Amino acid sequence: MKKSLHLKVKELKTGLGVFRDLELVLGKTITEPWEEPQGPTPFPSAVDLRDWDLKLLSRYRPFYLPYCDLCCLCTMGKCDLTRGKKGACGLNLAAQQSRIVLLACCMGAATHASHARHLVEHLSKIYGRDHPIQVGTGEVEVEAPILRLVCGIKPKTLGDLDEALDYVESQITHLLSATHTGQEGDALDFESKVFHAGMVDQVAMEVADIAQVSAYPYPKADPEAPLANIGFGSVDTSKPVILVVGHNVPPAAYIMDYLSENSLQGSVEVAGICCTAHDLTRYNSKAKIIGPISWQLRFIRSGIPDVAVVDEQCIRTDLLSEAEKAKVPFIASTEKQCAGLPNRTGDPVDEIVKDLVEGKTPGALILDPAKVGEVAVRTAIEVAPKRRKFGALPGQDELVELAKKCTECEECRRACPNDLPIPEAVKAAASGVLTGLADLCAACIGCARCEDACPQEIPIHSGIVKASEEKLREEAYKVRVGRGAIQDVEIRKVGGPLVLGEIPGVIALVGCANYPGGGREVAEMAEEFLKRRFIVVASGCAAMSIGMYKNEDGQSLYEAYPGVFDAGGLVNVGSCVANSHIAGAAIKIASIFARRNLRGNYEEIADYIHNRVGAAGIAWGAMSQKAASIASGFWRLGIPVVVGPHGSKYRRMLLGRKEVESNWYVYDARTGEKVYVGPVPEHLFFTAETKEEALVMLVKLCMRANDTAKGRAIKLAHYVDLHKRYYGVMPDDLHLLVRKETDIPITLRDEVMEILKAEGWRERETPDPTLLERLAKPKEAR
Amino acid sequence: MMRAEPWQKAEVPGPLKASVITKPEVVVAMVRRARRPLLIVGPEASQAGLGDRRLIDYAVLIAKAGKMGVVATAQTVGEFLKKGFQGAVWMPAMDIANRLCDPGWKGLDGAGRYDLVLVGGIHYYVEWVILSALKHFAPSLKTVSLDRFYQPHATWSFPNLKVEEWLKQLDLVVSGLEKTGG
Numbered sequence: 007m008k009k010s011l012h013l014k015v016k017e018l019k020t021g022l023g024v025f026r027d028l029e030l031v032l033g034k035t036i037t038e039p040w041e042e043p044q045g046p047t048p049f050p051s052a053v054d055l056r057d058w059d060l061k062l063l064s065r066y067r068p069f070y071l072p073y074c075d076l077c078c079l080c081t082m083g084k085c086d087l088t089r090g091k092k093g094a095c096g097l098n099l100a101a102q103q104s105r106i107v108l109l110a111c112c113m114g115a116a117t118h119a120s121h122a123r124h125l126v127e128h129l130s131k132i133y134g135r136d137h138p139i140q141v142g143t144g145e146v147e148v149e150a151p152i153l154r155l156v157c158g159i160k161p162k163t164l165g166d167l168d169e170a171l172d173y174v175e176s177q178i179t180h181l182l183s184a185t186h187t188g189q190e191g192d193a194l195d196f197e198s199k200v201f202h203a204g205m206v207d208q209v210a211m212e213v214a215d216i217a218q219v220s221a222y223p224y225p226k227a228d229p230e231a232p233l234a235n236i237g238f239g240s241v242d243t244s245k246p247v248i249l250v251v252g253h254n255v256p257p258a259a260y261i262m263d264y265l266s267e268n269s270l271q272g273s274v275e276v277a278g279i280c281c282t283a284h285d286l287t288r289y290n291s292k293a294k295i296i297g298p299i300s301w302q303l304r305f306i307r308s309g310i311p312d313v314a315v316v317d318e319q320c321i322r323t324d325l326l327s328e329a330e331k332a333k334v335p336f337i338a339s340t341e342k343q344c345a346g347l348p349n350r351t352g353d354p355v356d357e358i359v360k361d362l363v364e365g366k367t368p369g370a371l372i373l374d375p376a377k378v379g380e381v382a383v384r385t386a387i388e389v390a391p392k393r394r395k396f397g398a399l400p401g402q403d404e405l406v407e408l409a410k411k412c413t414e415c416e417e418c419r420r421a422c423p424n425d426l427p428i429p430e431a432v433k434a435a436a437s438g439v440l441t442g443l444a445d446l447c448a449a450c451i452g453c454a455r456c457e458d459a460c461p462q463e464i465p466i467h468s469g470i471v472k473a474s475e476e477k478l479r480e481e482a483y484k485v486r487v488g489r490g491a492i493q494d495v496e497i498r499k500v501g502g503p504l505v506l507g508e509i510p511g512v513i514a515l516v517g518c519a520n521y522p523g524g525g526r527e528v529a530e531m532a533e534e535f536l537k538r539r540f541i542v543v544a545s546g547c548a549a550m551s552i553g554m555y556k557n558e559d560g561q562s563l564y565e566a567y568p569g570v571f572d573a574g575g576l577v578n579v580g581s582c583v584a585n586s587h588i589a590g591a592a593i594k595i596a597s598i599f600a601r602r603n604l605r606g607n608y609e610e611i612a613d614y615i616h617n618r619v620g621a622a623g624i625a626w627g628a629m630s631q632k633a634a635s636i637a638s639g640f641w642r643l644g645i646p647v648v649v650g651p652h653g654s655k656y657r658r659m660l661l662g663r664k665e666v667e668s669n670w671y672v673y674d675a676r677t678g679e680k681v682y683v684g685p686v687p688e689h690l691f692f693t694a695e696t697k698e699e700a701l702v703m704l705v706k707l708c709m710r711a712n713d714t715a716k717g718r719a720i721k722l723a724h725y726v727d728l729h730k731r732y733y734g735v736m737p738d739d740l741h742l743l744v745r746k747e748t749d750i751p752i753t754l755r756d757e758v759m760e761i762l763k764a765e766g767w768r769e770r771e772t773p774d775p776t777l778l779e780r781l782a783k784p785k786e787a788r
Numbered sequence: 789m790m791r792a793e794p795w796q797k798a799e800v801p802g803p804l805k806a807s808v809i810t811k812p813e814v815v816v817a818m819v820r821r822a823r824r825p826l827l828i829v830g831p832e833a834s835q836a837g838l839g840d841r842r843l844i845d846y847a848v849l850i851a852k853a854g855k856m857g858v859v860a861t862a863q864t865v866g867e868f869l870k871k872g873f874q875g876a877v878w879m880p881a882m883d884i885a886n887r888l889c890d891p892g893w894k895g896l897d898g899a900g901r902y903d904l905v906l907v908g909g910i911h912y913y914v915e916w917v918i919l920s921a922l923k924h925f926a927p928s929l930k931t932v933s934l935d936r937f938y939q940p941h942a943t944w945s946f947p948n949l950k951v952e953e954w955l956k957q958l959d960l961v962v963s964g965l966e967k968t969g970g
């Protein structure tokens with residue numbers, strides 16, 4: 007809906023009475039019965055929160071890691087920006103890095119916004135604009151914490167979400183325009199805009215997820231959401247199989263509907279890759295999940311799917327040609343990924359099915375999701391007996407023959423993102439031993455760069471999949487279906503222990519599957535935190551990887567740990583857009599537990615979270631532009647994010663300097679005094695080289711200025727324990743993290759006191775911390 | 789000997805690229821000329837090499853012969869301890885690189901800025917971006933990659949070498965430092 011007029015009036019006295027918080031939107035009058043007063047920054051512009059950003063950025067300075075020394079964004083270039091040289095437009099290398107980060111975040115935010123816009127339009131058409139927003143069954147009062155916080159609105163219906171999306175779209179346009187040649191040129195201002203992009207991205211994600219949760223029969227904030235099957239081995243290959251890939255669920259949902267309307271549920275398998283799979287199991291837990299994004303090639307080439315349906319985001323752009331090789335009919339279903347296919351949206355279903363089954367066309371673009379549902383099912387049923395699971399993998403003997411062509415030139419290894427020892431494995435395969443290739447499978451991200459690089463045209467990735475076929479077909483695990491929001495009652499229960507530090511932290515495992523050494527490390531990290539009774543939340547591909555691992559008892563972690571948002575709970579919120587519930591939970595702690603006003607009150611709530619809510623994110627395989635914008639949203643809330651080694655290519659880190667005392671002062675809200683609180687949390691964005699380093703850092707990043715002595719002691723005990731276990735030494739920064747003797751874990755008292763003495767440590771007070779001067783009482787008011 | 793091109797082929801930098809170490813004496817001379825050299829060693833140092841000759845073993849010898857400070861990133865500090873070497877300081881790779889770009893930073897011991905950094909054992913692409921940061925934002929710092937793959941952002945780097953050839957070069961670096969040490 008386009009609006010030419012949007013007026014807000016705090017109070018209007020008329021002959022009819024007094025109206026409060028009156029909003030006029032294109033002739034539509036909204037009077038909101040919301041007692042909470044509007045805060046200072048509803049619908050903030052790109053500069054309204056700049057002061058807050060600069061506060062964070064002065065603590066956590068960008069450390070630029072240029073990924074390219076050049077700029078080629080306009081035709082005055084290429085410009086060489088090496089060592090302080092400026093581009094023809096005057097831009098320097100630091101600003102160019104942050105400009106690229108902003109571009110990436112705009113792409114990410116635009117992708118979620120477009121996804122959200124499509125969902126809201128589609129669901130409004132089917133369920134009506136008046137369909138109520140309903141994210142929990144009675145237990146969730148704060149239905150949209152991000153919208154309340156950022157926009158200052160309380161959406162009641164699907165139609166109400168338009169206003170938030172209008173805002174998001176306008177902001178992305180402004181931000182994107184700032185990357186044009188001759189606009190923003192200051193690195194820190196770019197960074198502030200990056201934060202802004204991350205914040206509006208959270209709005210977009212929340213809109214997308216609460217729209218689908220409200221309209222579809224998804225679990226609604228249910229800690230006991232059902233368990234779904236995940237892995238190659240969870241699919242019954244004797245049946246026709248439909249593969250769905252992407253993030254936008256309506257076409258896949260219609261597939262499930264068509265199956266049930268035609269009593270075909272038991273006779274066709276529907277299996278998904280990436281977030282569509284998450285959302286499809288939320289829609290119907292009988293759907294199967296194959297695995298994360300990097301499972302695309304291996305599953306298509308295996309020949310198991312009989313039809314592939316793609317919607318949007320993170321789909322391999324060559325999936326059509328891959329499907330063709332395996333004779334898998336291909337259906338593209340959104341305007342964002344047309345795949346070069348003819349638009350068959352207006353054609354009769356019979357005709358499309360016939361063409362696909364007879365192989366007259368390798369695929370079709372169908373922009374009507376209901377039609378996709380019917381075409382996909384009918385095609386799968388008709389084509390399955392013809393295809394007979396024809397795969398694009400070489401046979402074992404053929405593989406051995408192909409491997410014999412290897413000249414050990416190492417081009418494959420040099421193209422492999424994970425530097426895998428492919429030549430050795432191929433050499434072994436040439437002598438008939440395939441275990442070397444099979445061993446590569448776990449750390450292979452399925453990119454197929456090795457194949458393109460091989461001058462002998464050896465189908466290396468296919469070889470890896472073939473060699474691992476048996477193991478892959480045994481992959482069958484359980485994952486808890488994405489539950490969506492966190493209930494208000496859960497927040498009330500954990501708010502105290504978390505803010506006081508007695509629950510050692512909330513760890514969010516999020517992001518893509520671009521892992522340096524396979525997904526197992528993600529599950530191992532989750533398990534470590536669960537055993538230590540952190541609250542563990544997960545989303546997207548990371549949530550899948552956590553499920554694709556069995557503990558000593560043969561259970562997946564979702565079977566072994568409850569789905570509650572509580573100490574020792576493992577919460578799968580759902581797909582990428584469900585990340586909004588993780589930020590939402592932090593925001594709700596400030597609002598529900600601490601009763602801070604939420605409405606349009608971003609800075610105060612972010613300040614609260616930064617100083618009190620011990621939460622940190624880990625994106626071990628972060629890859630996409632969406633992952634960049636998701637991280638940015640957490641940064642603006644003051645929540646630190648750790649990435650795995652590949653994340654170092656995001657062009658800059660946001661690093662604190664723990665030894666620089668002046669960086670670690672806050673205001674004491676009680677006295678107005680500036681007080682040293684130590685480096686907590688130490689970083690806002692950090693690359694860990696190894697799982698071990700990530701674990702130690704994450705535990706430390708959960709410390710907050712507000713921790714009670716008991717809470718800090720618990721956190722320090724975990725920190726020291728992991729530090730000693732992995733590094734073999736005591737941490738070097740205990741004198742910065744211990745405030746009083748009572749902070750020291752009892753069992754470590756003597757050892758730590760000795761270290762503190764050597765450092766000349768002295769006890770210090772714990773303030774009521776805030777970075778906002780306006781929230782601290784002036785001295786004269788004491 | 790392979791050509792001096794990035795090991796991961798697409799990791800091309802820009803116009804300013806590392807000079808290739810064709811003789812290990814170059815490294816020895818750089819260490820000897822440096823006022824304040826520093827050695828940074830990452831977790832791959834325990835794996836890279838052959839048999840009982842791992843990069844971490846060379847790191848210990850180089851640190852001792854070159855009398856230089858050592859930063860061990862991630863869990864490498866524990867690996868040094870297992871080797872009986874106590875002289876490594878733990879610091880994440882990102883943190884040490886960040887500090888090296890700060891002209892006001894006085895070093896691990898507070899005695900002043902470093903003018904030479906030797907680095908090895910960090911994931912190829914992580915080391916790549918770290919060396920990029922140092923190249924651009926610590927322009928007076930000289931950097932040497934001790935890894936067996938060409939690192940284009942270093943000041944000096946070995947070309948892509950076979951393992952045996954690389955270890956031979958490292959042997960010569962160690963013996964050169966031992967000979968010139970006093």
Ligand code: SF4
Nearest residue numbers: 077080083085093095
């Ligand atoms: S945008 Fe600026 S730095 Fe980039 S190519 Fe154009 S003139 Fe050069």
Ligand code: SF4
Nearest residue numbers: 422450451453454456
């Ligand atoms: S497909 Fe696997 S083995 Fe091949 S380059 Fe990609 S990650 Fe490496």
Ligand code: SF4
Nearest residue numbers: 412413415416418460
């Ligand atoms: S690129 Fe091909 S020929 Fe070269 S080592 Fe790899 S598999 Fe062998």
